[in-house]
Amino acid sequence: MSGAAGRGNDIRGRADWVKTLAREVGFDVCRITAPDDLEAARADLAGFIDAGHHGTMAWMPETKERRGDPRVLWPDVRSIIILGINYGPEGDPRDNLIRPEIGNISVYARHRDYHDVIKGKLKEIAQKFAARTNAEVKVFVDTAPVMEKPLAAKAGLGWQGKHTNLVSRDFGSWLFLGSIFTAADLEFDPPERDHCGSCRSCLDACPTGAFPAPYRIDARRCVSYLTIEHKGPIDREIRPLIGNRIYGCDDCLAACPWNKFAEVAREQKLRAREDLASPPLADLLALDDAGFRALFSGSPVKRIGRNRFIRNCLIAAGNSGEARLAEHCRRLLSDEAAEVRGMAIWALARLGALKDDDKTGAQNEPDDYVREEWKQAGLLP
Incomplete structure (x- = not known):
């Protein structure tokens, strides 16, 4: 040889x-x-x-x-x-x-x-x-x-x-x-060709219009980016489009017709946690930092921190139309984190649950972003 x-x-x-x-x-x-x-x-x-x-x-x-x-x-x-x-x-x-x-x-x-x-x-x-x-x-x-x-x-x-x-x-x-x-030399495999054809199911499924063109994404409008990577408040125009997506978004992935060939993951380490499949917003809005860390121990959700996560949950609450969630949002008006207080105002306004008594809190708010949320809600001039 x-x-x-x-x-x-x-x-x-x-x-x-x-x-x-x-x-x-x-x-x-x-x-x-x-x-x-x-x-x-x-x-x-x-x-x-x-x-x-x-x-x-x-x-x-x-x-x-x-x-x-x-x-x-x-x-x-x-x-x-x-x-x-x-x-x-x-x-x-x-x-x-x-x-x-x-x-x-x-x-x-x-x-x-x-x-x-x-x-x-x-x-x-x-x-x-x-x-x-x-x-x-x-x-x-x-x-x-x-x-x-x-x-x-x-x-x-x-x-x-x-x-x-x-x-x-x-x-x-x-x-x-x-x-x-x-650093070793190995035999290479051939590339796979594009099989998308004329299909645009994934593009049409995006709730926020994050695809300016096929094969192009604007992260600034992507729910996954906004709920995971983006710190601080989320643009008011996009909040209603997020719905109840509190961490990431699967819409474009789930819409792909090629998923019909995908088997359900069976490997034990990748089985989904049942408690994270459909968690009630009421329970999530009650989480303090210790509770957040305990619930999401070992989960990628833990990396964004409690405040950003609660911000996301408040957007979902505001979009829910569920009046019973208002009491949970109201407790967060006095939260230590400005991003939480601000989104609690927005959620309560969306639920039609702000009260005249809230004007006192609005007048005493020291954070400029939160004061702007009060203004948008009509409780500050």
Whole structure:
């Protein structure tokens, strides 16, 4: 056997071995790609940032160079292993949207924090791969400046749909992604082509019109960005459109016709918590910081903190039309956090539950943002 042939067999053998290991560890899909040919993705990223569509996510322009080229992030990388875990829900998460008395939490956040689940599995694979190949490896999950969706498309896991998320022929829009960078040479998989065709179900499903064009998203209008990443008050024009979505939004994902091929996630660590499937808003509005931390221990929801979460719940309460929620909102008029007090005013005004007695609180309010909410509610000149 020639040296070239032997090396080729070794490259294929390593790739086959790591894919088998990935299935054994619990991943549903594993593909491999090269760390180059991302010019189109870099251009899309630059356009996204230049248009200001990243909103207040300052880390995106700060990490643009590293995000746009894996070799800037790690010059020694020669192969990228992309792995996915199916988190397909049992039903349509949009069913919760017609139940205004509950808070709708995005499907992914009803599980144990996927960063913890995936990172542990990635490390297990990486350690065994490094021991077998004697090659350096680095593990990345979501929080690192890696363009996982373009890389996943290039590796053949799926394609980036018109909603900018990854779509798989086998798992629809429900895949958690992680990656392993390695200095080893591996056999690469072919990319997947775009199968969206003329369909625009995901674009039409967006409640806030966050897609200025197919394959383009303006995070500033995206419910997921607004309820998770965005700090402080949310624009008044968008609040009514959020409905009862208190953490993230699944509408564009759930609308994808390819989901009919996705099986429900069966893996034990990714089963949704029943208490987060349809939590009553009344219970959530009563959470103090300790209660919030206890309820969302091990959940990605915990990362946004109690105040931002209660802000979201108050928007949902204001949109609910449920008069019985007014008493829960009223208690929050004296909350220590300005963003909570301000949204409590808005919620009570939406419910038609503000009283003349509230003028005293309005007149004594020291925070400019909250005073503006009182003005908009008609209790301050």
